[in-house]
Every structure is written in structure tokens, then in C-alpha cells.
Amino acid sequence: MSSLFPALESPGGKVALRFGDRSLTYAELAAATGAVARRLPVGGRVAVWATPELETAVAVVAGLRAGVAVVPLNPKSGEKELGHILSDSAPVLVLAAPGDELPAPVGDLPRVDVEVSATGGVGGALPSPSVADEDPALVVYTSGTTGPPKGAVIPRRAVAHTLDALADAWRWTGDDVLVHGLPLFHVHGLVLGILGPLRRGGTVRHLGRFSTQGVARALATGATMLFAVPTMYHRIAQALPEEPELAEALGGARLLVSGSAALPVHDHERIAAATGRRVLERYGMTETLMNTSVRADGEPRAGTVGVPLPGVDLRLVEEDGTPITSYDGESVGEIQVRGPNLFTGYLNRPDATAAAFTADGWFRTGDMAVRDPDGYVRIVGRKATDLIKSGGYKIGAGEIENALLEHPGVREAAVTGEPDADLGERIVAWVVPTDPEAPPSADELADHVAARLAPHKRPRVVHHLGSLPRNDMGKIMKRALVRD
Structure with missing residues (x-):
């Protein structure tokens, strides 16, 4: 498989990552990730203590360049949950920022400190075996609302496909500068928010901690895209009447994207009225990465998550599995998807993996939706709770x-x-x-x-x-x- 990050193969002086007042150019990122990658074992899995810091981004990219599977750890997880994840995924070591105090049982693992100031080794081949499309890139654990968290094994193929499909839908290029303040142990913040810009050869500005003032500053000084969750957009909508500089900055953005949950229509309308910009919604899951999105060249219709992304098949089915063929905006069915964006299975859980797919190979999302006559998808909730x-x-x-x-x-x-x-x-x-x-x-x-x-x-x-x-x-x- 070709490199997930072509810009790291012949890197230059363009800024790749900025966290607060700390930044790395593509040449510096290639050197730092190369140095870390050379310290990783061949094969197996490595854990990353995923704080919202520069070191996390370097660690994950280093793991992907080395061809090992990365297990992001939520620093806010309790000891019991961390213990389950570590016993299930069995990482050989943990990558963390120097000085980070790691709680038990993470601290019991062999540790590699991530130095972001490494020099030398820019670009070029790394001492790792060749990697294939189906090789695991990440093992991301689900929220565990119905039992212990399950590790979704996300192959390199799914990462590449989702990011390239979003590039098509959003007209995402290396000229874009993305700003976000999302956690880095999740698909939204890590895969879309960090790996996405790096695959395009663009720039990430991570706020560290979300604030409306931070968003305004970043968008007013060259950032072109904002990724956020509905809670953040709700705070933005509330702040707009008192922060004219925020409205002006949002109005100048090329793309405002919301995900991870439904953005209330009321907040959509308040933001559009104050800024002249519509927020685009997309829909995905840990197991599927991204399935649908409102396109940059499409109608940004409030309350919908747009249309299926290139290469993704989507259908709605009745409770008995019968496909719903009418796009009438009223018939509610469960969303099922298939395509190269899907995970390969739950780690160590063949039973859960088998239950997640239909006999004809569609993934059961558990999300309920309707489809409008033009194919737009409107999610109405989770099958279990909504x-x-x-x-x-x-x-x-x-x-x-x-x-x-x-x-x-x-x-x-x-x-x-x-x-x-x-x-x-x-x-x-x-x-x-x-x-x-x-x-x-x-x-x-x-x-x-x-x-x-x-x-x-x-x-x-x-x-x-x-x-x-x-x-x-x-x-x-x-x-x-x-x-x-």
C-alpha cells in the first residue's frame, strides 16, 4: 500500500502541526516520527497516552509509519477500563510525552518517551516490513455502553479511503488549515482532525482546549476549516451575540463541520443567521469511520447528514431486515453500510464481529434514519435508545x-x-x-x-x-x- 502520508516522503518547511505555541514543519515531523518509529518493534501493537498534545500526534504517525497498530488511550479513563483495554489489546509498550505520569496499569508497560525535537532521518524508508491495505492501523475502543469496551480494528485501507472520500466531498486540499480542539483518542479528533490534514499535506492547529476565543483567533489568522462537536457549536451559537469577532471569523471560514452527534436545528439556524455560513454535518462511527456527509458543493440542509460518501453503500432496513426502497422522508429504518471504510472486526471478539454483520455482508449500525427523495439521510436516533x-x-x-x-x-x-x-x-x-x-x-x-x-x-x-x-x-x- 502507498504511504498514508505522501507529504512526509519528501518533506519541506511548511507547518504540519501546531499546538498552541509549539509547532512542527513537515521536515521536522518526518524527523521526529522517523526517530520514534525506529524504536518500535516490528509488528504487534503499541499504546499511545493520547493527551491533546503535539507528542500524541507524533506518536500515532510514528506508529503508522512503522507499520504497527496503534491503541489510543483516553487519559480520563479509570483504572478498571484501562486495565480491560490493556489486557485485551496487549500492547508491547506505551508511547507518552516526557514527564507524563502514567497511572496503573499503564505505568507498568515498557515506555518510550516521544521527543518532538529529533533531527536526522528525514523522509526515506523506515526499517519496517512492507504493509498491506488490510493491516491494522488503529485499535479504537468503543464507549462500552452495553458492556466492556470493544476494540475496533481499523485497517490502513479504511483510514485512507475515508480521508480520500472526505477530500472529494469537502474539496479538502493541502491549502486548507484545520482548527479543532477535540480529544485525540477518538476517530473524530485523531483520524479526521490530525491524520486528515497530514494526508492532504495541509496544516492542523489544535487548540488544546476548546474556547470560542481560540476558534476566533485561529480562523481570523489563516485557518480555513473548523471541526467541532454539537456541544462546541452550541457554545459558539450562545457566544455569537456578544462576540462580533467570532461571527466575523466564522463567516470567513471555508468549511464548518459538525459530527459525533446530531447538531440541533436551532443551533444551525442561529449560526447561519449570525455568520452567513452553514454548518455541514457528517455521519460516521468508530467501526465504519465516515459513511455520509453534506458535500461542500451540495445543499447544507440543517438536520441531515448528507449523502453516502464515494465508495460507501448505505441502505435502510425494517426490523425484519427488509430493505426500505422508498425515499419518502418518513419511513424509519436502521442504517446498514458496506464499503472499504469499514473495520475488519472487534479484537478477540469473533462473536461480536459476526453479530455486527448481516449474512450478506452489511454492517448493522444501530442508527435509525429516514431518507429524503434526493437521497439525503436524516438520523432520528439510536435503535436501542432513540x-x-x-x-x-x-x-x-x-x-x-x-x-x-x-x-x-x-x-x-x-x-x-x-x-x-x-x-x-x-x-x-x-x-x-x-x-x-x-x-x-x-x-x-x-x-x-x-x-x-x-x-x-x-x-x-x-x-x-x-x-x-x-x-x-x-x-x-x-x-x-x-x-x-
């Missing part, structure tokens, strides 16, 4: 959440279902009110939703909360929501 069967209807939680967020008294909202003797399931809204002293009533919110969607989609129960439980990527953890 598909509500009430009164004979199949209802997606996502559209109700968007409707609730249009109410001025609602700051955040989540929707779930709970058993109901008459309806099968009743719709439950979990709401963070704009004014905790004067929250909107259940009847008021029910009428608000019924007027926008349909009477059968109104919430029957409303709970008021101070905040919604979220994970590191800003996704609402609905399993943590319990009835009073």
Missing part, C-alpha cells in the same frame, strides 16, 4: 428534541421512551430550562411539539434537570437518565 414505539407509530427521538429546542424556555433537551400500558411506550422529555426558576410546563411543551410535528409525537412526561449527562465527545448518555 426509537420509540408509541400508539402504533415508530418515532425518532431526534426530531422531538429539535422541536423542544425551538422553545425559548428550553436550553437542552433529551427524549426517551418508557413503558406505557396503553401506548406501548410513552414519550419522555428531559429538559434543562433556560430559567430554572420558571421552567416551561409539561402541557406547554406538549402543545409546542404537537403544533410542530404531530400530536402523537408530543411528550407525555417532562422532567426538569440542571444538566444532561454527556461523554467526552458531548454525546448525551441517555442510559444515565432515570425516572424520578
Whole structure:
């Protein structure tokens, strides 16, 4: 297989990575990653202590250049989860920044400190065996919401295909400068946010810690693209009235991209009204990398994740597996995908791997969606937590959440279902009110939703909360929501 990073084969003086006031040119990155790669064993797996620092990017790229599989570790994980990941993936060593204190059991592994100031060894062949398309590039662990985290084995083929498909969809080139402040142990922040620009020969500016001021500064000084999750865009939308420099900077960006969860329509509209720019959404998973996106040359329609990326096949199916052939914007089905963007399986879990695929080779995403007549995909939620069967209807939680967020008294909202003797399931809204002293009533919110969607989609129960439980990527953890 050809190099994942052609720009490192004949590197120059262009800046490749910038983290705060620290940066590496492509020549410096080639030298630093080459020096680390030469210290890695042939084959096997290596762990990376994935802090949002320059050393993490160098470590991961070094592993990929050396042809070993990289296991990114979330520094916020607890000892039990880290122990499971390490026993499951069995890395031979851990790569970390000098001075980083590693907790047990990570600290028990042989350690290689990542020096980013290495010199010599620029470009050229590395002392590693030739690598093939199907060789593992990364082992990324899922969130473990239904049991211990599973390690998704992502081959080099999937990384290359996804990044090249996004380059086609987003007109992504080496002239682009990407800014983001996402974690580096996840597909969004690491594969798209770090490896993506490096494959194109472009530049990454990592904020270290997300802030609206940091976004404004980066976009006002040459950055062309912003990657963020909905929580970040929500903060941006809230800050826009008070930060005119932020609105101006966003208005000058070539591309604003959101992912990892659905971006509420209300935030879409607030950002577009203030900046004149539309946020594009894309859809992917750890196991599939990226499946769909709104294209840079397409209609940036709020509430959709666009169309399948080049090379990706996507279908919606009924509960019995029957494909849904009508693109009517109403028929809800589970998304199934196939293509070169998919993982090869769950590490050490042939049972889970087999269960994840249909007999004819499609991956079961567990996400529910509808398709508009022009093929645009609108995700309505997860099959396990967001598909509500009430009164004979199949209802997606996502559209109700968007409707609730249009109410001025609602700051955040989540929707779930709970058993109901008459309806099968009743719709439950979990709401963070704009004014905790004067929250909107259940009847008021029910009428608000019924007027926008349909009477059968109104919430029957409303709970008021101070905040919604979220994970590191800003996704609402609905399993943590319990009835009073």
C-alpha cells in the first residue's frame, strides 16, 4: 500500500502541526516520527497516552509509519477500563510525552518517551516490513455502553479511503488549515482532525482546549476549516451575540463541520443567521469511520447528514431486515453500510464481529434514519435508545428534541421512551430550562411539539434537570437518565 502520508516522503518547511505555541514543519515531523518509529518493534501493537498534545500526534504517525497498530488511550479513563483495554489489546509498550505520569496499569508497560525535537532521518524508508491495505492501523475502543469496551480494528485501507472520500466531498486540499480542539483518542479528533490534514499535506492547529476565543483567533489568522462537536457549536451559537469577532471569523471560514452527534436545528439556524455560513454535518462511527456527509458543493440542509460518501453503500432496513426502497422522508429504518471504510472486526471478539454483520455482508449500525427523495439521510436516533414505539407509530427521538429546542424556555433537551400500558411506550422529555426558576410546563411543551410535528409525537412526561449527562465527545448518555 502507498504511504498514508505522501507529504512526509519528501518533506519541506511548511507547518504540519501546531499546538498552541509549539509547532512542527513537515521536515521536522518526518524527523521526529522517523526517530520514534525506529524504536518500535516490528509488528504487534503499541499504546499511545493520547493527551491533546503535539507528542500524541507524533506518536500515532510514528506508529503508522512503522507499520504497527496503534491503541489510543483516553487519559480520563479509570483504572478498571484501562486495565480491560490493556489486557485485551496487549500492547508491547506505551508511547507518552516526557514527564507524563502514567497511572496503573499503564505505568507498568515498557515506555518510550516521544521527543518532538529529533533531527536526522528525514523522509526515506523506515526499517519496517512492507504493509498491506488490510493491516491494522488503529485499535479504537468503543464507549462500552452495553458492556466492556470493544476494540475496533481499523485497517490502513479504511483510514485512507475515508480521508480520500472526505477530500472529494469537502474539496479538502493541502491549502486548507484545520482548527479543532477535540480529544485525540477518538476517530473524530485523531483520524479526521490530525491524520486528515497530514494526508492532504495541509496544516492542523489544535487548540488544546476548546474556547470560542481560540476558534476566533485561529480562523481570523489563516485557518480555513473548523471541526467541532454539537456541544462546541452550541457554545459558539450562545457566544455569537456578544462576540462580533467570532461571527466575523466564522463567516470567513471555508468549511464548518459538525459530527459525533446530531447538531440541533436551532443551533444551525442561529449560526447561519449570525455568520452567513452553514454548518455541514457528517455521519460516521468508530467501526465504519465516515459513511455520509453534506458535500461542500451540495445543499447544507440543517438536520441531515448528507449523502453516502464515494465508495460507501448505505441502505435502510425494517426490523425484519427488509430493505426500505422508498425515499419518502418518513419511513424509519436502521442504517446498514458496506464499503472499504469499514473495520475488519472487534479484537478477540469473533462473536461480536459476526453479530455486527448481516449474512450478506452489511454492517448493522444501530442508527435509525429516514431518507429524503434526493437521497439525503436524516438520523432520528439510536435503535436501542432513540426509537420509540408509541400508539402504533415508530418515532425518532431526534426530531422531538429539535422541536423542544425551538422553545425559548428550553436550553437542552433529551427524549426517551418508557413503558406505557396503553401506548406501548410513552414519550419522555428531559429538559434543562433556560430559567430554572420558571421552567416551561409539561402541557406547554406538549402543545409546542404537537403544533410542530404531530400530536402523537408530543411528550407525555417532562422532567426538569440542571444538566444532561454527556461523554467526552458531548454525546448525551441517555442510559444515565432515570425516572424520578
